[in-house]
Amino acid sequence: MNYVHPVRDPDQIAEMKKYLMKKSERDYMLFVTGINSGLRISDLLPLRVRDAKKTYFDLREKKTQKQKRIQMTPGLRRELKKYIEGKDDDEYLFKSREGLNKPISRSMAYKILREAADYVGLDGVGTHTLRKTFGYHLYKKYKDVALLMEIFNHSDENITLRYIGINQDSMDKALNDFKI
Template sequence: MNLVQPIREKDIIDEIKKHLRNENKRNYIMFMIGINTGLRISDILQLRVRDVEGWYISLRTKKRNKYVRIKMPKNLKKELREYIKDKPKDEYLVKSRVGKNKPISRSMAYVILNDVAREYGLESIGTHSLRKTFGYHIYQKEKDVAALQEMFNHEDPKYTLRYIGINQDNLDSMMSRFGL
C-alpha cells in the first residue's frame, strides 16, 4: 500500500482550484469539499444537494457509522450555493455521467485526483490526500492536534500527526540539516 501525502503548498492548492473550477465544476466541488471539511472520499461521494443547503454538513459516516456535523467555511458555502442552484434536493453533488442519479466511484475520484497531481508534479496523491490536506493546513494554522484527533476519530495524537504528514516534515527537515 502506498502512503499518500497532503498537498502542502498553498499556491499549488490555489492553482489546482483555479484549474478545476475552469475545467469541471463537479471535480472542483469534490476537491473543495475534501480540502475544507476533512471528510473521507466515501462520505463526500454520498453527499446530496439537501445535505449542503444550510451552513452545516450533517451525515452518518460510512466507515464508522457515526453521525458528524461540520460547519462549512464561508468560501465553501459560497461555491456550493452557486453549484447547487436549481438542482433537485436528492441529486448527488459528485454525480456520475453514467446512470440516472449515481455518484462517481471511489476509483474515478482517484483517477481525477491523480490526473491533477500529475499535471502539477505532485507525488503520492490519492483520495485520502484531500482529507490529509485539510488536516495539514488546519494544524499549521491552529496547532490543535487534539481537535484534529477528535475530527479524524484517531486514538492517539501521534497517529494524527503522522497521518497529516507533520512527522514526515520534521524528519525531512532534520535530514536536510544533517550531513557527515
C-alpha cells in the same frame, strides 16, 4: 495500498483548483469540498444537494458508523451555494454522467485527483489526500492536535501527526539541517 500525502503547498492547491475548474465544475467542487471538510471520500460521494443547503454536513460516517456534524467553512458555503443553484434536492452533489442520478465512483474520484496532481507535478496523491490536506493545513494554522484528533476520530496525537505528514516534515527538516 500506497501511502498518500497531503498537498502542502498552497500554490499547488491553487493550481489544482484552476485546472479542475477549467475541466469541470463538479470536479473542482469535489476537490474544494474535500480539502475544506476533512471528510473521507466514502462520506463525500453520497452527499446530495440537500446536504449542501445547511451550514454543516450531518452524516453517519461509513467507516466508523459514528454520527458526525461538520461545520462548513464560510468559503465552502459560498462555493456550494453557487454550485447547487437550480439543482434538485435529491441530486447527488458529485453526480456521475452515467445513469440517471448516481454519484461518481471512488475510482473516478481518484482519476480526477490524479489528473490534477499530475498537472502540478505531484506524486503520492489519492482520494485520501483531500482529508490529509485539510488536516495538514488546519494543524499548520491552529497547532491544535487535540482538535484534529477529535475531527479524525484518532486515539493518539502521534497517529494524527503521522497521518497528516507533520512527523515526516520534522524528519525531513532535521535531516536537511543536519551536518557533522
